[in-house]
Amino acid sequence: MLNDSAFRCCFLVVASLTCAALGAQAQTPAAATAKPRWYKGNTHTHTLNSDGDSTPDDVVRWYREHGYQFLVLTDHNFLTSIDGLNALHGADEKFLVVKGEEVTSPLGEKALHVNGLDVSRKVDPAIGSSVLEILQRNVDEIRAAGGVPHINHPNFRWSITTDELRQVRNNKLFEVYNGHPQVNNLGGGGVPGLEEVWDVILSSGVLLYGVAVDDAHTFKQPGNPNVAGPGRGWVAVRAARLDPRALIEAIERGDFYASTGVELDDLQVSAQRVQITVKPVPWSKYRVQFIGKGGRLLSESTEPTATYEPKGNEGYVRARVLESNGRQAWIQPVVIPARGSGAEPLAAILGVVALAMVLGFRSRSARHD
Ligand SMILES: [Zn+2]
Ligand SMILES: [Zn+2]
Numbered sequence: 367m368l369n370d371s372a373f374r375c376c377f378l379v380v381a382s383l384t385c386a387a388l389g390a391q392a393q394t395p396a397a398a399t400a401k402p403r404w405y406k407g408n409t410h411t412h413t414l415n416s417d418g419d420s421t422p423d424d425v426v427r428w429y430r431e432h433g434y435q436f437l438v439l440t441d442h443n444f445l446t447s448i449d450g451l452n453a454l455h456g457a458d459e460k461f462l463v464v465k466g467e468e469v470t471s472p473l474g475e476k477a478l479h480v481n482g483l484d485v486s487r488k489v490d491p492a493i494g495s496s497v498l499e500i501l502q503r504n505v506d507e508i509r510a511a512g513g514v515p516h517i518n519h520p521n522f523r524w525s526i527t528t529d530e531l532r533q534v535r536n537n538k539l540f541e542v543y544n545g546h547p548q549v550n551n552l553g554g555g556g557v558p559g560l561e562e563v564w565d566v567i568l569s570s571g572v573l574l575y576g577v578a579v580d581d582a583h584t585f586k587q588p589g590n591p592n593v594a595g596p597g598r599g600w601v602a603v604r605a606a607r608l609d610p611r612a613l614i615e616a617i618e619r620g621d622f623y624a625s626t627g628v629e630l631d632d633l634q635v636s637a638q639r640v641q642i643t644v645k646p647v648p649w650s651k652y653r654v655q656f657i658g659k660g661g662r663l664l665s666e667s668t669e670p671t672a673t674y675e676p677k678g679n680e681g682y683v684r685a686r687v688l689e690s691n692g693r694q695a696w697i698q699p700v701v702i703p704a705r706g707s708g709a710e711p712l713a714a715i716l717g718v719v720a721l722a723m724v725l726g727f728r729s730r731s732a733r734h735d
């Protein structure tokens with residue numbers, strides 16, 4: 367039989383376990399950020415220091431003059447210095463250049479490219495005998511250099527399969543859209559497009575976020591769609607301040623959306639609710655599609671603010687905003703805990719035990735009266 371103090375102890379255990387279960391569900395990517403703001407940036411750009419056609423100064427100037435707040439310079443196997451660039455173009459909370467490198471390893475006809483964002487030093491490209499071995503070594507070296515990896519253009523030269531991408535450890539980001547005209551974002555010839563790749567990987571239980579990038583090389587032929595020009599794909603990141611660490615930590619939390627031209631007025635993402643408010647342009651119309659496990663279309667909305675409240679069987683929820691002229695935004699996935707499994711039944715069982723103890727205690731008290 368339990369005395370009063372034992373009962374109180376059990377009640378506290380039940381209460382704390384129940385709170386822990388609810389707390390785990392309530393965590394959101396946005397919750398960790400204080401006074402966040404949105405910053406538009408491009409995480410993949412080349413200069414004359416590799417195969418770009420313009421100086422770092424001209425490249426940075428283009429982005430500074432076209433409404434971006436940050437730019438990562440990612441030359442192939444070269445760490446372009448940014449100190450002078452930030453002295454010239456950087457401005458507090460207005461514009462920032464972030465150092466980076468596109469770690470570039472060949473494997474036969476394949477091109478295995480991994481961006482290292484904000485690496486502290488140059489990373490030497492790995493050599494190896496398999497796609498997965500090389501990708502993993504480059505990801506690990508980027509992490510060792512204090513950087514954040516993102517795996518680039520999987521369908522460029524049809525280099526990286528879904529299964530290979532799925533198996534890379536310690537990597538949270540991949541390019542769901544790359545603006546280079548030869549990267550095969552949409553797949554073809556039996557090879558899946560990158561959104562389909564994303565859903566297969568997410569459905570396997572691996573959480574991956576999708577970035578959109580320019581991979582800009584060519585600044586001297588504006589308007590030519592057959593060259594890798596700037597301004598085609600970007601990310602909007604919700605971060606506490608315009609600082610390299612704050613930006614890349616927010617990106618690794620999934621607190622951003624990727625875009626080829628759609629802007630959002632508001633975005634709220636949690637396991638309880640995904641709510642998207644598009645910033646409309648007058649001549650366009652929009653569809654917001656919510657997608658779950660297996661790439662299943664969960665719902666579609668044409669309302670100015672689109673909302674989806676998960677039921678518990680989705681696995682994950684991500685969303686895309688389709689604009690009537692072909693522009694798009696990708697909202698990052700959130701994992702949906704299955705209803706009726708895991709911590710909830712445990713909390714329910716412990717709750718019943720606590721209730722039984724209360725009734726037992728009361729009946730004992732009544733007998734002693
Ligand atoms: Zn590349
Ligand atoms: Zn590139």
